[in-house]
Amino acid sequence: MDTTIYFFTGTGNSLQVAKDIAVKLGACELIPIAKIWQRENLASTSDNLGFIFPLYYSGLPKIVYDFIENIDLTKSEYIFAVVTSAGDITELPLQQIEKLLKVKPKAKSLNAGFLITMPNNYIIGYDIHSEKRQKEFFEREKAQVEKIAEIIKKKENNLNQNVFKKDLTRAERFNAKFREDVNEGDKNFYADDNCSNCGICEQVCPVNNITLVEGVPQWQHRCQQCLACINFCPERSIQFGKGTLKTQRYHHPNIKMQEIINQKS
Ligand code: SF4
Ligand code: SF4
Numbered sequence: 247m248d249t250t251i252y253f254f255t256g257t258g259n260s261l262q263v264a265k266d267i268a269v270k271l272g273a274c275e276l277i278p279i280a281k282i283w284q285r286e287n288l289a290s291t292s293d294n295l296g297f298i299f300p301l302y303y304s305g306l307p308k309i310v311y312d313f314i315e316n317i318d319l320t321k322s323e324y325i326f327a328v329v330t331s332a333g334d335i336t337e338l339p340l341q342q343i344e345k346l347l348k349v350k351p352k353a354k355s356l357n358a359g360f361l362i363t364m365p366n367n368y369i370i371g372y373d374i375h376s377e378k379r380q381k382e383f384f385e386r387e388k389a390q391v392e393k394i395a396e397i398i399k400k401k402e403n404n405l406n407q408n409v410f411k412k413d414l415t416r417a418e419r420f421n422a423k424f425r426e427d428v429n430e431g432d433k434n435f436y437a438d439d440n441c442s443n444c445g446i447c448e449q450v451c452p453v454n455n456i457t458l459v460e461g462v463p464q465w466q467h468r469c470q471q472c473l474a475c476i477n478f479c480p481e482r483s484i485q486f487g488k489g490t491l492k493t494q495r496y497h498h499p500n501i502k503m504q505e506i507i508n509q510k511s
Contacts, residue, residue: 248273249398250292252317254280254299254310255509256452256472258501259330259364263387264298267328270395278509279313280452289318294326294398297343301331301361302471304414305338305421308428309453309470314346319354324401326358328394332366332375337409338417344410358404360394362387367473369493370434370486380499432469435476437462440483447475447484449507474506 249271255261255278268274275292279299282288299310306314319325325347329339340359347354364387365380366372375383397404432455437447443461448454453470456463463475463484476484477495485491497503 248292249294249296250275250277250290251296251298252277252279252313253297254278254307254313254452254472255501255506256300256470256474257367257477257496258498258506259367260298260300260328261501261505261509262498263328263330263362263364263391266388266391267296267298267395267398270391271398278452279309280510283309283313283316287318288313288316289320290322292322294324294401295319295322296326296328296398298328299330299339300472301329301334301336301339302428303421303424304334304336304417306342306425307470307472308425311342311346311425314343319347319350320352322354324357324398325354326360326398327356328360328362330362330364332368332372333363335361336414336417337412338414338421340405341410341412341414342418342421356405358394358397358402359409360390360404362390364498365496367477367496369473369476369490369495371489373493374496428471429468431471432465432467434487435463435465435469436485437479437483438485440481441479442481442483444480446503447479450474450478450503452506452510454510478503478506 251264253264344356365375447463448456455466455469477497
């Protein structure tokens with residue numbers, strides 16, 4: 247394979263972007279971070295390497311941070327990142343990756359970084375975008391992917407070094423606190439009386455954080471806050487405090503639930 251893309255996804259936005267870029271690149275392997283992140287002796291084998299993941303609390307999701315920190319990238323020369331977000335714009339995830347690459351045994355640098363806006367899935371904070379807005383995001387994503395794939399194919403550097411010099415200390419603190427607390431952040435999840443005991447939440451959780459006890463989901467405090475469980479529950483039974491009683495549910499319309507389930511197997 248010419249290119250390897252490591253991706254993390256909760257409701258399919260980042261997976262769709264990863265799939266679209268892989269098609270444009272041709273010889274490209276997609277590897278789910280959720281499948282391999284806990285393995286020992288992680289090492290890349292491709293010259294070209296990409297990370298595709300959602301923005302969480304201004305920066306990297308904990309699972310992505312831990313994965314990049316642990317993987318040996320000695321064999322990779324061209325490294326890019328694509329961040330999906332529902333509208334927040336920040337260069338912190340690129341800075342975080344650059345810092346993690348710089349302290350590798352053979353120091354590396356991020357060659358290219360991109361931000362793609364996708365529909366909101368963070369329904370514990372905000373309601374989802376209208377269908378019209380979602381379609382606009384999807385159309386724009388296709389156009390962006392064309393350009394991104396061309397840059398990657400040519401192995402271009404698209405990052406000005408000033409990106410890495412910006413003072414994002416406050417955002418870094420915000421994200422660090424999120425990563426510190428996120429595993430235990432599932433304490434507000436519960437299944438209401440509509441639960442049909444189907445087990446889908448247990449299956450879609452990429453980090454096996456949900457166990458059904460007598461048919462009722464119990465969260466095990468190793469959450470990544472990807473929100474797959476709450477968005478894929480077919481009964482809209484899962485709530486996070488009271489706010490989600492009013493919000494709608496979202497997952498990328500082209501991504502099948504089985505693809506989310508498959509990312510850990
Ligand atoms: S997915 Fe929803 S309905 Fe199914 S077991 Fe989980 S909470 Fe219950
Ligand atoms: S418990 Fe829900 S939000 Fe937490 S990691 Fe699993 S699927 Fe994602």
